[in-house]
Amino acid sequence: QLKDVIPKIYTKINLSPDDLAYLINIFSTIDFGDGHKGKDIFGRIYEYFLGKFTEVEGKKGGEFYTPRSLTRLIVEILDVKEGRIFDPACGSGGFFVSALEKLEREGKEKALLSIYGQESKEFVWKIAKMNLAIRGAEGDIRIGDSYHDDKFPDLRADYVVSNPPFNDSGWGADRVKDNDPRFKYGIPPESNGNYAWIQHYIYHLAPNGKAGFVMANGALSSGGIEGEIRKKIIEDDLVYGIIATPEKLFYTVSLPVSLWFLRKSKPDHMKGKVLFIYAKKMFKPISRRQNVFTEEHIAKMVEKFRMFEAGEPEEKINEVGFAKVATIEEIRKNGYVLTPGRYVGIKIEDDGIPFEKKMEEYSQQLYLLLKEEEKLTEKVREVFKALGWEV
Template identity: 55%
Template structure:
C-alpha cells in the first residue's frame, strides 16, 4: 500500500512564503467541497498532498527551488522537524571555536533576534504594500507610487502593530548579501546600532555590538548569518509556535549548559518555570513581577499559559529587575521576540528596589541561592524586613520577604528556593516561623536532583 504524503497549512505557507491564513483562505472552498482530502492528527488538519490543486502544487515546486533547506524537508518528509533546533545549535556551536560561551551567546542570540525583527518587519511591510496599492481600500489606498514608497518607511505604521521598524541597513536580506565580505562584522554592528536608534524606547543599549572585537573570523560570522537564514518565521501565527521563539529558548538553555555554574544566572529549567506558572495560573490584566528575572523565562511562560487557556497574552503587565546588565539585554531580546512589552530595569534588588510601590498579583522568581549580602545597607524601617533581618552570610530569607512585600492583598508568589531554607535555625529559623504562623505558605514541593546546570544542591518550590 502506497504511503500518503501529508502536509499542514503552515508547511505549505513556509514554502510559498505566505501566511498560514492566506493558504487556508485559498483552499477553504475546495476543502469544504471535498476536492481536497484531509486527515486529523490530534487537533491538526493534515492535507493529502496529491489532492492539492495543480496551481498550488506547481507553486510549491517553483518555490521549493528557492526555499531554505529546512522548508524543503517538508515535501520530502512532511513530518514535523522536531530536531531543527538541535541541528541549528550543532552548526552554530561548531563554529564557536575557542570563544567563551558567555561572549558567544550574545553574538548568536543577537543574530536570532535580528532575524526575528527583520522577518516581522518584512511581513508587515508586505501587508502595507497590499493596502496602499488596493484601489478598493478607501482608507489606505495611495495612487502615487513614490508616495506609497515613502509611507512604507513611516515608522508609525509599524509601531501601531507592535512591529519594530527596521532601517534598510539592518534588514536581513541586505545583511545576507554581505555575508561573504571580510567586514561582515562591521555591517552587523551597524545594523544593531540602526535598530536601536530607530526603536530607542524598547531597545536602547540592548543589542550586542561586539562582533568586531571578538576573535571570530569573518567567514564564521557570515556562516552564522547563512545558518539562521534557514529559519522561516510566520508573524501571523501564535508567537509561541513560531520557529524563532523555539530556537531562541533552546539556545538559551544550551548556553546555560555550556557555561556551567555561570549559566544559572540567566536560566531556570523550563519544567520548574512551567510548574510554578501552572500552579499560580496568571490571568488577563494581572501584574507579574520577577525581581531576579534573568533571561525572562517566567514572563514568557506566563504569557504562554494565557495563550494555552484562550486568553489574550497581551493583557498582562510584566515587571522585572536584574542586577546583571548583560543578562538584562538578553532578557529584553527574549521578551521582544515573544511580543512581550513591560518594564525590565537594572539594579540590585536588595539595595535598590526599582519597584518599591509595586503590589503584584503574581511574583515568580528563581533567586540566587545562599548568596552573601550586606544588611547594614538597609535601615531597620525597611518594610521588607517585617519578619526580621537575615544574616549577612545568606540572603535566602531576604528574598522571601522581598517577594511577600511586593504582593497585592490577594496576590500569590511561587519561587525556587534551596532546601536549606526549610531547616535552618537561628535568625532565619525565627523568620521562617513567623511566616508560617501568619499562614502565608500554601505548599512546598520537593524537586528531584540535578535539575540545574549550575548547582547540585537540592531545591524546592514554595
C-alpha cells in the first residue's frame, strides 16, 4: 500500500543507538488506554502535526489541508455510510479520515467504504496515502491533474467531497476538448476554474449520489459565463443546500467561504427547493487567526438538513436569520444568486421593552442631542465673529 510513498532513506536516521533506544522506551511506556485503538491514537498524532505544519507553512500548507471541523460537517450532512467516496482534489485525505471516523462511531466496518482520490502533487499524494495507512484503511489514490487528466473517467460515486483550489486562474480552458462530457453546462472562463470543479463533481455523481464541497463565495453570485452555468445547474434542480460560513476557518485564508451540497436526484418533497443556512456568526475562536465549528454548531446545522430531507414542515425548519427553505422560483427572482443572506432574513432581537416606551426614550435622547447641537452651533458662530467673520 505504501509502495513509492515512504522514501528509501527512511531507515537512515541521524540518531545514535542510545538516543534511538531512549526514544523507543518513551513510546513503549505511553499508556494509550483500553478505550483507544493504537492506530487511532497515531492517526490523531499525524493529524495534529499536519495541522501544525499547515499553520507554519501558511499558504503552501493550506493547499492540502482542510480544517477538521469543515470535513466533519460536510461528511455528517452527506451522512456518509457504505459506498464509494471520491475526492478529486484530495490533498492530505482529510475528508476520507472524517468519513472513516463517522463509520467507526456508528459501529460500521471501514471496508464498507470504497475510497477514491486524485491529487496533482506527488508530495501531497504521499501524505494522503500515509494518512489512510496509519488508520488501517486503503484507497485508490492517484496522481494527476483533475482538470485535464481525469484518472477516474468511469467512476460514479455515492459521495463526492472536496476542497479545491479557489478561483484558479489559468486553469487551462483552452485545453478542454469540445466533446468533454463533464462540461455539459458550459466551459468556465480561463480566469476562474470554480465551475470547472463544480461540473467535475456533478459528472462523477452516481444516479443517487450526493456532493458536498468547499467553494469560494464568488461562485454564489458571479455573472457572465459562470452565472449562466449556475443558472442551468439550479434549473436542473441539483443544488439542495448552501451554507455561508464565518471567516478564519482556514489557517491561510481569512475570508469566509461557502459550502455547497448537490444531489443528482431529489426525493419528491425536496424537488424545486434549496436549504440555505447562514452560519457566519456561528464559530468558536481557538486563536487570533482561526475559528472552528464546535460539535454543537455542527449538530445544529446537520439537524436542519435532516429535517429538510425527512420532509418536515418548512415552518419547523425555517429560522429567521439562520435557516430558510427557498424555492427555485424565489432563487429565480433573485437572479439565480445563491447567497444565503438573501433568503434567511434578518433576526430582530426582542428585548421585551414596549414600542411606546422605546419611542419615548428615543425622543428624549433626540431632544437632548438637538439642544446640544444648538449650543455648539452658537459657540462656532462666536469663534467666527471673534475672527471678524459673520456666519
